[in-house]
Amino acid sequence: MFTQPLSSIHRQRGVTLMEQIMVLVIVGILTSVAIPSLGKLMKRHQLQVAQADFITALQSARETAVTTGKYTLFCPSIDNASCTEGNRWESGWLLAHDVDHDNQPDDHNPLYVGHAYKANVRISSNGGRRFVHFQPDGSASGTNVTLLFCQYASSEPALSVVVSNSGRIRGAPATPAQAADCAANK
Numbered sequence: 001m002f003t004q005p006l007s008s009i010h011r012q013r014g015v016t017l018m019e020q021i022m023v024l025v026i027v028g029i030l031t032s033v034a035i036p037s038l039g040k041l042m043k044r045h046q047l048q049v050a051q052a053d054f055i056t057a058l059q060s061a062r063e064t065a066v067t068t069g070k071y072t073l074f075c076p077s078i079d080n081a082s083c084t085e086g087n088r089w090e091s092g093w094l095l096a097h098d099v100d101h102d103n104q105p106d107d108h109n110p111l112y113v114g115h116a117y118k119a120n121v122r123i124s125s126n127g128g129r130r131f132v133h134f135q136p137d138g139s140a141s142g143t144n145v146t147l148l149f150c151q152y153a154s155s156e157p158a159l160s161v162v163v164s165n166s167g168r169i170r171g172a173p174a175t176p177a178q179a180a181d182c183a184a185n186k
Contacts, residue, residue: 043156046121047149051159051171054089054123054147057114058132058161058169061095064111065134073098073105075131080113081105087130089123089147092116103131122150122182138167148174150182158182 058074065072075083077094082104084091093114096105117123126146133141140163150158158179161171174182 040156043120043151046117047151047156047159050117050121050123050149051161053114054093054149054161055169055171057093057095057112058163060112061132062134062138062140062167062169064095064097065136066138068097069136070097070099071101071136072096072111072134073103073131074134075103076125077110077113081108081110083131085130087125089125090117090121098133101133103133120151122148122152124148124182126178132163134167140165140167146178148178148182150174150179152183 061072061074064070073083073094073096075094075096076086076089076091078084078091080092080094083094094105094110095112095114096110098104099106124147126148129143129145132145135141142165144165145163147161147163148158149160150156158174159171160174160178161169163169
């Protein structure tokens with residue numbers, strides 16, 4: 001009968017301390033390389049979510065104007081009840097009927113209130129335009145309005161939402177000039 005040496009039968013199986021340390025070093029190096037990229041990805045995602053929220057809300061405002069036959073207002077708001085005077089939107093916004101054209105919700109009763117965004121997301125409208133009015137035919141009165149989405153003091157690409165006079169709503173990357181202006185303004 002053939003017998004194996006005792007040392008080969010009871011061979012230890014496992015990982016040495018040195019192998020464990022090497023794995024931890026490699027994991028640490030890979031993590032330190034991935035974290036900055038992950039941070040950029042998260043910032044970009046925050047902007048994309050804000051842009052998508054605004055596109056959805058604007059489409060809803062336009063649809064509300066068409067289906068109800070009433071002028072519908074989309075504007076920035078701090079108190080969730082009235083429109084603010086500025087062109088900053090990151091503190092919140094609202095959607096409301098505005099039949100009397102005073103740029104405030106009728107009876108201070110908004111149809112929908114949007115939430116505030118994280119402190120590092122900046123949202124502003126161009127040229128001091130602070131609201132979007134949708135008419136019952138779905139068009140948007142006034143000039144075209146561009147909403148810019150950026151990170152404060154960041155060189156990351158910014159995003160925009162453009163509402164044309166015809167009521168068309170589209171998302172797009174911001175131009176380099178728009179991105180620089182958005183990030184620089186406080």
